[in-house]
Amino acid sequence: MxxxxxxxxxxxxxxMETGWQGNxxxxxxxxxxxxxxxxxxxxxxxxxxxxxxxxxxxxxxxxxxxxxxxxxxxxxxxxxxxxxxxxxxxxxxxxxxxxxxxxxxxxxxxxxxxxxxxxxxxxxxxxxxxxxxxxxxxVRGTVPVEPSANSAPYHNEHELVIQCAACRRIRHQQLEGRWDWIPAWVSQPPERTSHGLCDLCMSYYYPAKG
Missing domain, CATH: 3.30.450.20 (PAS domain)
Known part of the structure; x- marks a missing residue:
């Protein structure tokens, strides 16, 4: 190999005893x-x-x-x-x-x-x-969101943006449970970015906690 x-x-x-052959x-x-x-x-x-x-x-x-x-x-x-x-x-x-x-x-x-x-x-x-x-x-149906000049809805009380560590969506701080797909912040996250897991990814990776 x-x-x-x-x-x-x-x-x-x-x-290796698997007999597996990749492509x-x-x-x-x-x-x-x-x-x-x-x-x-x-x-x-x-x-x-x-x-x-x-x-x-x-x-x-x-x-x-x-x-x-x-x-x-x-x-x-x-x-x-x-x-x-x-x-x-x-x-x-x-x-x-x-x-x-x-x-x-x-x-x-x-x-x-x-x-x-x-x-x-x-x-x-x-x-x-x-x-x-x-x-x-x-094509998948994901609706992209473009960050506006006022990005305050995505900053928490510590002025941090929270990005899901798995799917990379951004948490909306003013609407409970909402995580938005913001392409510009996937390519280049804001300087003050922290990470967590959105509800969907939490339930997938840690079902007992989701």
């Missing part, structure tokens, strides 16, 4: 049981480059660092539990766990499917991310 790999992890990939376009990475990055493919580099990722994400410098570092704090508990469950789950199917998530740009709605493969003896995970839906937000 082509890519950049730390010594020792390659033997787990050589002896070549997936974003694939591998982690040790403590979530340290041990492998990534060209798809990982391509996605980071196309989405403004930090330079260290596109070099071997990122190996050995926890993948949770590039996950927003609001979603770290979810992914920590997901990865742990995948490492400890033995099934008859090729992959241990699957998960779908949104990763949209300002103009394009994108949904990915994540397959988590438990490597030999639970010594690590191989994680493959495939694009399953891609369409302009306008």
């Amino acid at each position: 082509n890519g950049v790999c730390v010594p020792g992890f390659d033997r787990l990939l050589d002896f 070549g376009s997936e974003i694939i990475y591998g982690v040790w049981p403590d979530f340290r990055l041990a492998y990534f493919n060209e798809g990982w580099v391509r996605f980071a480059r196309e989405n403004g990722g930090a330079p260290w994400l596109m070099s071997p410098e990122c190996l050995g660092r926890s993948v949770l570092e590039v996950t927003t704090p609001e979603l770290r508990p979810f992914y920590r539990e997901l990865f742990t469950r995948a490492i400890t789950t033995v099934t008859a199917r090729p992959y241990s766990i699957s998960h779908e998530y949104e990763c949209s740009s300002a103009e394009i709605y994108r949904k990915f499917a994540m397959l988590l493969f438990r490597l030999k003896g639970g010594q690590g995970l191989l994680i493959a991310n495939s694009l399953v839906v891609e369409m302009p937000h306008t």
Whole structure:
């Protein structure tokens, strides 16, 4: 399997028992049981480059660092539990766990499917991310909102804008439960931006709390 790999992890990939064959376009990475990055493919580099990722994400410098570092704090508990469950789950199917998530740009709605493969003896995970839906937000029916000169409705009492860490919508501070899609702020969030989870994403990622 082509890519950049730390010594020792390659033997787990050589002896993968899943029989899975990707289509070549997936974003694939591998982690040790403590979530340290041990492998990534060209798809990982391509996605980071196309989405403004930090330079260290596109070099071997990122190996050995926890993948949770590039996950927003609001979603770290979810992914920590997901990865742990995948490492400890033995099934008859090729992959241990699957998960779908949104990763949209300002103009394009994108949904990915994540397959988590438990490597030999639970010594690590191989994680493959495939694009399953891609369409302009306008085709999907999302109504964009353009921030006006008066953006006060989106600032809380601390003058912070709250963006959903998952779907990237912006919380309307004056209308309870309303989160707006503001393309300009997806491309370039205001300087004073904090993060949370909208009601829909909260119920998806943490159903017991939603």
